[in-house]
Amino acid sequence: MALTDILFALINGAATGSAVFLVAAGLTLIFGILKILNFAHGAFFMIGAYVAYSIIGSNPSSLHVFIAAAFAAAAAVAALGFVADRLVLRRLRHVDEAYMLIATFAVLLVCTGVVKLIWGVNYASINPPPLLDGAVTAGSLFVPSYSLFVIAAGLFVFLGLELVIHRTWIGKLLQAVASDSWMSGVLGINVPAALTVTVIASFALAGLAGGLLLANQTLSPILGESYLLLAFMAVIIGGLGNVRGAFIASLLLGTIESGSSLVIPNMPGMATYIFVILFLLAKPQGLIGGRHI
Amino acid sequence: MLSVDRIDAFYGDSQILHGVSLTVGEKERVAVVGRNGAGKSTLFKSILNAGPRVRGRIAWEGKDLGAMPTFRRARLGLSLVPEDRRIFDHVTVLENIAMARYAARPGVELEAPEAVLARFPMLVPLKDRMGGRLSGGQQQMVAVARAIAGRPRLMLLDEPTEGLAPVIVEQLARDVNTVCRETGSGLLLSEQNLWFARQCTDRLFLIDTGRIVFDGLWQDLDDNPDLKRRYLAL
Numbered sequence: 055m056a057l058t059d060i061l062f063a064l065i066n067g068a069a070t071g072s073a074v075f076l077v078a079a080g081l082t083l084i085f086g087i088l089k090i091l092n093f094a095h096g097a098f099f100m101i102g103a104y105v106a107y108s109i110i111g112s113n114p115s116s117l118h119v120f121i122a123a124a125f126a127a128a129a130a131v132a133a134l135g136f137v138a139d140r141l142v143l144r145r146l147r148h149v150d151e152a153y154m155l156i157a158t159f160a161v162l163l164v165c166t167g168v169v170k171l172i173w174g175v176n177y178a179s180i181n182p183p184p185l186l187d188g189a190v191t192a193g194s195l196f197v198p199s200y201s202l203f204v205i206a207a208g209l210f211v212f213l214g215l216e217l218v219i220h221r222t223w224i225g226k227l228l229q230a231v232a233s234d235s236w237m238s239g240v241l242g243i244n245v246p247a248a249l250t251v252t253v254i255a256s257f258a259l260a261g262l263a264g265g266l267l268l269a270n271q272t273l274s275p276i277l278g279e280s281y282l283l284l285a286f287m288a289v290i291i292g293g294l295g296n297v298r299g300a301f302i303a304s305l306l307l308g309t310i311e312s313g314s315s316l317v318i319p320n321m322p323g324m325a326t327y328i329f330v331i332l333f334l335l336a337k338p339q340g341l342i343g344g345r346h347i
Numbered sequence: 348m349l350s351v352d353r354i355d356a357f358y359g360d361s362q363i364l365h366g367v368s369l370t371v372g373e374k375e376r377v378a379v380v381g382r383n384g385a386g387k388s389t390l391f392k393s394i395l396n397a398g399p400r401v402r403g404r405i406a407w408e409g410k411d412l413g414a415m416p417t418f419r420r421a422r423l424g425l426s427l428v429p430e431d432r433r434i435f436d437h438v439t440v441l442e443n444i445a446m447a448r449y450a451a452r453p454g455v456e457l458e459a460p461e462a463v464l465a466r467f468p469m470l471v472p473l474k475d476r477m478g479g480r481l482s483g484g485q486q487q488m489v490a491v492a493r494a495i496a497g498r499p500r501l502m503l504l505d506e507p508t509e510g511l512a513p514v515i516v517e518q519l520a521r522d523v524n525t526v527c528r529e530t531g532s533g534l535l536l537s538e539q540n541l542w543f544a545r546q547c548t549d550r551l552f553l554i555d556t557g558r559i560v561f562d563g564l565w566q567d568l569d570d571n572p573d574l575k576r577r578y579l580a581l
Contacts, residue, residue, distance in 0.1 A: 226438050230438070230446060233437060236417075237429070237433040238446075240421060241421060241449060242418050242449040
């Protein structure tokens with residue numbers, strides 16, 4: 055095993071991890087504040103990808119257009135988040151959690167069906183935009199530029215969320231609602247509105263991830279499931295609802311995935327599952343457990 | 348100003364309050380005293396629609412509050428300081444006080460959080476301390492400061508002296524009296540500490556197993572030593 059192989063595995067792991075984090079970010083945010091495990095998150099990630107695909111087609115003309123399409127997808131999915139909140143989530147805030155799980159699963163099924171109706175069941179593949187379709191080489195090390203873009207996007211979203219949650223007033227307010235929604239209401243904070251804002255932000259993140267991760271993968275109505283499992287694992291290992299924890303866990307999972315494909319190439323995914331099981335046995339509360347997002 | 352008319356309150360199937368009625372006028376200071384489990388906290392939470400299921404009429408300024416949610420009641424000028432204080436531990440003392448700004452009534456200008464803090468001399472040096480790093484007495488002071496920061500018309504203070512050292516209790520009594528006088532807020536106080544309740548209020552309701560068993564002035568209670576023995580002795 056050469057040094058370049060290890061370096062490549064590490065960078066590849068960071069790219070996979072960043073992609074997982076992009077999906078996990080919205081998932082952990084909505085859990086942290088509303089305590090909802092949103093099964094439909096993957097479906098909205100997929101809708102984001104399809105919306106971006108409808109804008110840019112299979113060959114995006116430039117990096118700007120590619121990124122703009124991702125933000126358009128974020129806006130479209132955010133609007134769907136508002137609708138989903140009004141129609142489903144808001145009605146289930148005061149009933150048992152099991153109903154919420156079943157309801158979001160139903161939303162997942164509905165979304166998958168709607169995607170098939172609108173975009174069909176055929177697979178589509180999308181090329182990275184110019185500037186990201188090549189690779190960066192250093193000696194014998196070869197890194198696709200799109201991987202570097204995904205790493206940068208993951209970092210951007212992570213730092214953005216950290217900044218908003220820990221440094222701004224709206225973040226502190228949302229943390230107050232997350233840690234003690236009862237007292238927040240007693241202090242006159244409009245808790246239902248804060249929860250709706252969170253749902254919209256979480257869905258926007260799903261849509262953004264869909265647009266940003268669109269290239270280099272097969273777009274089909276089962277796309278939602280592919281990242282969702284890893285994203286769920288990242289959210290659980292990170293300590294449910296904690297953004298920082300989800301970020302670290304995503305990178306960890308990405309590195310394990312990519313490292314294991316180097317060491318045990320015939321058993322893809324195996325090392326990840328073993329890691330998750332062992333981790334949860336040792337530290338069931340996650341990396342950063344607690345009441346805070 | 349506040350009128351509670353024959354309310355029943357429930358947690359699940361168990362009924363905690365039975366036909367409780369009370370009124371508090373503008374700027375009035377009233378105590379609700381009774382043993383542990385008598386229903387004092389349930390009464391306060393019922394007034395804010397913050398927990399128990401309530402049957403009966405709770406009116407503010409003559410208007411039935413109906414099913415109005417908690418945060419809207421807070422914005423009418425009803426400010427509850429819960430027994431367990433519930434200071435946010437992820438923000439500073441000053442930011443805890445700033446959280447109360449959402450309770451402001453339309454057209455009422457709030458004091459800056461620093462000015463609110465200045466009313467509680469004990470808190471001034473703690474302004475940048477995180478909420479999670481306060482002693483019980485400090486937490487209680489912050490909770491009262493936070494409640495008063497929204498310029499309430501009626502502050503509901505639930506067992507503030509529980510677990511506090513006597514010297515802190517005296518300080519708290521002085522501060523509560525001063526802020527109520529200076530801000531014009533009324534006070535509904537739940538207490539087991541009769542000394543503290545007497546310092547802060549003019550009249551009282553005696554509550555036992557979810558029913559009001561006496562109301563009157565403190566003097567009236569003194570004239571009925573039997574009441575104290577029956578409802579307040581341990």
